[in-house]
Amino acid sequence: MNMPRQVRRRTVAVMSSTALLLTLAGCGSSATGASGPHNVTIVFATQGLGTEAQATQAAVNAFEKLHPHIHVQIETLSASSNDAYQTLITDLTSGSGTPDVITADVIWPATFAAAKWIMPLNQFHPNTSTFYQGMVKSGEYHGKLYAMPWFINVEGLYYRTDLVKTPPKTFAQLTADARAAMKKNPKLIGLAFEGNKYEGAVTVFQDISGGFGGSFLNAQGKPVLNSPQNIKALTWLDNAIKTGLSPTAVTGWEEGNVQQAFLSGDAVFATNWPYLYPLAEASGSAVKNEVAFVPTPIDGGQPTASLGGDDLVINKNTKYPKQAWELVKYLTSAKTMTARALISGDPPARTDAYTPSLLAKAPWFKQEEVVYADATPRPVTPLYPQISAQIQEALSATYSGQETPTQALNQAQKAVEAIVSGHGS
Amino acid sequence: MAAKTQLAPALGTGSPQPKRRRSYMAARSRVGYLLVLPAVAALAAIAIYPLVYNLVLSTRFDVLTEPGTGHFTGLANYKQMVTDPNFWGDLGRTGIFMVVSVTLEFVAGLILALIVHRQFKARGLVRASILIPWAIPTAVSALLWKMFFDIRSGFVDFALKALHLPGSQLVWFNSPTLAWVPIILSDMWKNTPFIALLLLAGLQTIPQEIYESARIDGANSWQAFWAITLPLLRPAIMVALIFRTLSAMLVFDTIFVMTGGGPGQSTEVVAYYDWYKYMVSLNFGFGAAVAVAITVLALILAAIYVRLLRQRGGFMA
Known part of the structure; x- marks a missing residue:
């Protein structure tokens, strides 16, 4: 940034906005x-x-x-x-x-x-x-x-090629791979993911939910948050925390925390976005040449990469x-x-x-x-911010042990039904 | 007051002398009105207009994602608000936060004020430095405290572990009750200096002679504190409590930054509820209704405080 350029830019901006004002004030006809x-x-x-x-x-x-x-x-x-x-x-x-x-x-x-x-x-x-x-x-x-x-931007699964030989195709495989690596090095985090109460937790949930065959809205646009697939997906994530596959700290993690854990070589698997790849391959990275990026695994559903x-x-x-x-x-x-x-x-x-x-x-x-290729958008609706807020609350209530996945998703379903029908906000 | 009572009978009679007096008084008051006009206009523009606008908005259906459908709905927004269990839950949490944080801040502030009221070396420096937390923006201090409590990099976990105290390895923000600890500590750290400053000003108005005569009468410092300091500090205490209680009722940034209302809903407060209706639901009518409710509650609280102050004779009476 050199000064003269900025000054010139600002001068132009001032001049042109003045000109605009004069135009507006003077002759509205031009x-x-x-x-x-x-x-x-x-x-x-x-x-x-x-x-x-x-x-x-x-x-x-x-x-x-x-x-x-x-x-x-x-x-x-x-x-x-x-x-x-x-x-x-x-x-x-x-x-x-x-x-x-x-x-x-x-x-x-x-x-x-x-x-x-x-x-x-x-x-x-x-x-x-x-x-x-x-x-x-x-x-x-x-x-x-x-x-x-x-x-x-699509969210996918990062894994360490030095710890995991082939990318896991199923959730059970992911757990087994992570456990095997953690057995050799107990300090390792099996799966680092975004679990804070914010939008990033929703995209992770959508990735897992899609893998189990779930979605937030069905083809008719009706909310199906408490579908058996979604309950399975949330139970899987919740169990990851409860069984130590992921540390309890992930309940406060956002992309930056996941990035830190993965780049420092502490995590076997991590959910994150493409921006992490060049950082992992940069010189000085603890995981250089030991990283791969794949779609999240499945269990009865489709590989789903939140868009x-x-x-x-x-x-x-x-x-x-x-x-x-x-x-x-x-x-x-x-x-x-x-x-x-x-x-x-x-x-x-x-x-x-x-x-x-x-x-x-x-x-x-x-x-x-x-x-x-597996990019999956979140529901395209003007009500999405409210739907997301309800999902965030359900995820957070589950991870903190206040509700079971079923209770939390039932409640979110009720709230989102009210939002979609215009009787709640 | 005096001018008004003089003016009233003068207006009633029609005798020539009062008439001259009246025109003089009228001219005088006209100048007076003109002089306060800018202040009134400013007040109207920044306080009354938004208040009235908000009041009108609260009786309307106005959802930004449904443009062109705005209409008058009477008290529908209010009805929806009072039937929403989330509103009452958030209000209850706000009340608890208010009582706990203001009590703790008041006790800590009083102790701090008593300490810096004493004579000691570098008193000026200490007095100035206790104000530093107060000068830091709330969002920044909330972020600081959030980092202090981070399990991987925060010093709280480190210190608890080093001192072999329970509570290390705790993920504070994942517990519906423990999440309040960092929130309240951050709020205390930021606001205690404010209370201390107000109380210090109050302490300085208490004449030393009273303490001297109490000492001559044989009172020890503890008795002097209860019989002299606290009663004479009452007006300052009241002012500090009014300010703090009202701002605790509106607590938002600390919670927004630290927990986003989580885990689940366990740290959601009423200002957060209002923010959600405005900025997430984009339901401006409903948001305005909540804002009106908060304003009314704040006015009631302020009125109670002022009454308490009047009853037992404070300087505001």
Whole structure:
């Protein structure tokens, strides 16, 4: 970051917003904004620090070179998904025209679209044929596309290739493998997973639940949280804690804690996201060359990898929809995604971005692509935040021994039924 | 008060002399009104408007994920609130937290105030340094205490183990009762200095002569504390308790950061309930109803305190 650049950027921002104010105050007749030679500034609200921020800055710089009349002001949101969500809700509820372009967690677009805060993108004729279709679906609401996938994220199972010879196909195999390794080294953690009362616990539960053949909502969209499959899945996770396969501390763990346990060589298995792979293969890592990433095992169900990742959405009240779309189109192009993957390790959301040169430099993407095949979105509904909160409560009540898996899921089912039918919140 | 009672009869009579007086008084009060106008306007804008807005919102169905369906529903939100067992559960937990944390903070604050009230070297430095926790944002102090209690890296576990005390290897945040320990400790650490400061100010208003005459009458320090210090400190105690009780009732950030209301629902409080209705359910009407309920409860509590203070004669009477 060099000063002159920042100063110039800020000056431009001030000048253009002043110009905008003058336009608004003076003559309301001039049809500015659309595509004239006027300079416009669009605000891009996004998350990401460190290498992710570098990647965003590099992409925006290149975009500004291509479009000298569009200036992009980056507004960095909190790294915590929950906090960023609240900042955005505050902005969007107020009906503000900025931020114009927003990075949205895959679970947000349905809520934003239902609240009419973001615009359908069909008018711009987006081509999503080469994108991962699971991600495209998570951006659809009532048959319209509201979000362009930016990078994909799937939760899978990491394991230590030096401790486990072949990846476990079943949950029983996973337990046996972990036990065998723990017998040789009692200090090892069998399975490190995210068990804190937050969104990450829900994605882990969905992975396990899918493996047992369960889901949160059935094909008709009705909640089926207390299905026998889901009860089996939660019992399995709960037993992992109760039998010492996972330490009780996992009840407070989030991705960072799991990462710490796995990278320090303390865990045989760990549930986490692709970002961990390059860190595990970095020089100085205690588990370099001893790591593999696979879909979670099954027991009567399908391998299930909870879909995460980020989309790009456009504020419905933006004054510059065309320019905003230009930015979205540029950021979601294969070339930009490849560049981003090289800088920050964010896995591209479209298959044609995995070029041979990218795979040569970051070979782990080959393993990750296998897991993408099992990508499973969380329920795409504006009510998802409430459904998730009920599941979080059920998981936490179970792990802390306040309720049995059956009691907890029965209660969650009742609460979610009320939410879906509009009689509870 | 005096001006008003003088003005009232003057308005009633129509004699010329009071008339002149009235115009003078009217001009005077007009200036007065003009002078307080900015303050009233500011108050209206930042306190009354949001309050009224919230009150109106609480009688409406307003769910952000269902735009265009907002309508008046009367007391439906309130009805839903009082029939929700979660609301009463969260309110009960808030009450227990309020009583426990304020009691502990008050005792600790009083001891702290008595200590720094004494003459000793570097008193100024100590007085200033006890305020440091109070100056740290609540979310930060909550995060600090969360880390202290972390089983892998926190010092609490380490210290308990080193001292061979029970409680090492405990996952504090996974127990519905023990999870309150770090929460209350964090709240105490942050707020005790505030109580100590208010009580210290109260202590300094007690004249030394009273203690001297008590000593001459043969009172020991314990008797002096109960018969002189505590009664004369009453006004300061009341102010400290009002402030702390009301802010304990609104406790949110500490719990949000440390447990997110968990495990299960065991540390959910009423402010958390309100946050959930606003920010997770996006049910602004319901959220407003809860906010109104909290405001009313806070007003009732404040009224009880003020009454207690008046009854036995404090400086607010």
